[in-house]
Amino acid sequence: MPVSDPAAAPGAPAEGAASHAPAFRPGLEGVPATQSAICDIDGRQGHLTYRGYDAAILAAQSTFLETAYLLIWGELPTALQLRDFEHEVQMHRRVSFRIRDMMKSFPAQGHPMDALQASAASLGLFYSRRALDNPEYIYGAVVRLLAKIPTMVAAFQLIRKGQDPIQPRDDLPYAANFLYMLTEREPDPLAARIFDACLIIHAEHSLNASTFSARVTASTLTDPYAVVASAVGTLAGPLHGGANEDVLAMLEAIGSEDQVAPWLDRAIAERQKIMGFGHREYKVKDPRAVILQRLAEQLFDRFGHDPLYDLARKVEEVAASRLGPKGIYPNVDFYSGLVYRKLGIPRDLFTPIFAIARTAGWLAHWKEQLGANRIFRPSQIYTGAVPREWTPLEAR
CATH class of the missing domain: 1.10.230.10 (Cytochrome P450-Terp, domain 2)
Incomplete structure (x- = not known):
């Protein structure tokens, strides 16, 4: 059946095409798109590992920031490295008043994922210098995104209710601080620990749709804030995070x-x-x-x-x-x-919380992509019309 036939099956080879034309696999199912050392999934046994560590053990024994460090830099941090990393994240939790003012102009009925995507992208305006071969720049971008994404999610939740955002508390750990910013009440330690474990098990999951989006965006060598914003937009769909x-x-x-x-x-x-x-x-x-x-x-x-x-x-x-x-x-x-x-979290914040966690995985893939970058440019199988003659407007 010729490709020009509108009833032709999608992906059918054109008449006379070579028999060795590549097979079309909807959704790239089973098609390797990259090599990665970050995450491994055994779908038949039900095992998930981050950098070789069982995710269940990390959820029970680690913290989200320790796991994020592992994902992004490849090894568990020493006590000194973790202390410094946690301190840097704590010191960068606040966001510019200009971002808060921008968020106040968002419609209150808008979905928090849309607010988060816009807010994450706006960070690129404030930290526009790109030095993708500079380890200090990469470290700083990781810190800022891990620190500010939760603050922006909590801020929009209160802004849309007509309230001023609650400032982060530097004395609270990562998960506890986010729950505090939502309610202005220090959470129960068990609730905070369980929320932290939730962040860990949502932090990374191989080349899912949003992570693939992040790697494609990263491959253009744009800034990391655009990388995360593109991933947030992908995660928002009901077939993924929604x-x-x-x-x-x-x-x-x-x-x-x-x-x-x-x-x-x-x-x-x-x-x-x-x-x-x-x-x-x-x-x-x-x-x-x-x-x-x-x-x-x-x-x-x-x-x-x-x-x-x-x-x-x-x-x-x-x-x-x-x-x-x-x-x-x-x-x-x-x-x-x-x-x-x-935990008392509003339903339409479930997916933004997914994004808070998955930011660690997106950043790990961003950093890995930079290490051996080649811009993504997949091919396609054309199924449109064969070459045809132009018809003047008056003759149509």
Whole structure:
């Protein structure tokens, strides 16, 4: 069938084309796009490692900033390196009043991810010098982005409510300070520790859509603020980071445990996406979902139960027989919303929090891309019209 036929299958070779034309794989599924030493995923065994360290162990034993250091520089920091790194991040948490004034002009009904993308991009105006071969510049950019992204997320949350942003507290650790900026109350130590663990397990996940976006942008040798802003825009989509908001809406729509089976059967029959289920890499339950479920239970033991958790467990149980044989199990989004909900975080901040965590991974890939850079320029398989003659306007 010739390519000019509008009914031709996408990716079909043109008439007379060489038989060795490259195969088209939608979404680049299974196509290696780079080499990386940052993260490894075993989707059949359900293992996730950062620089060779089990992410579950890091979530239990490390801190987010220690894990960020590991991801970006390749090794766990010494006690002195970690102390200096934490101090630098603490000292750079504040943002310019000009950025706060800009955020005050954003519509209150706007999504926080859009506010974050614009705010992150604006940092490039304040730190416009590019010295991508200078280790001090790279270190400073890493510090600024890790320090200021949480501040901007918290600031917009209060600004859209008509309040002034709360200034960071230099005496609080990373996770505790963010929760404080949201509420002006110092969080319970357990809540802060659980939130820190959430940041760790969301920090990196190989060449996902937003990280690929970050590497493509980085390959042009633009500034790191544009790199992060492009990744934030990619993460905002409901097929990537935005799914965690939709899981709670799905659970609320199901309503009760006796409705789980008929709801799932109807959704499967209508080929609806089951939010929080399925992952291109994992054919078993996402190891991050296992960790998040455990963290949720710790929160419920301390601060009271959430009935939606029982409903979520029932959905997972029933889905195991319907979707399990297809290799579809809960992913990272399925339980994360329940954790954030118990921490009192507004639903539309779930994805910005994902961005706070994933900034560490994006920066690790930015730095790695700079080390052996070649601009991304993939090819395509043309499926449009064959060459044709121009028709004058009066003859059309």
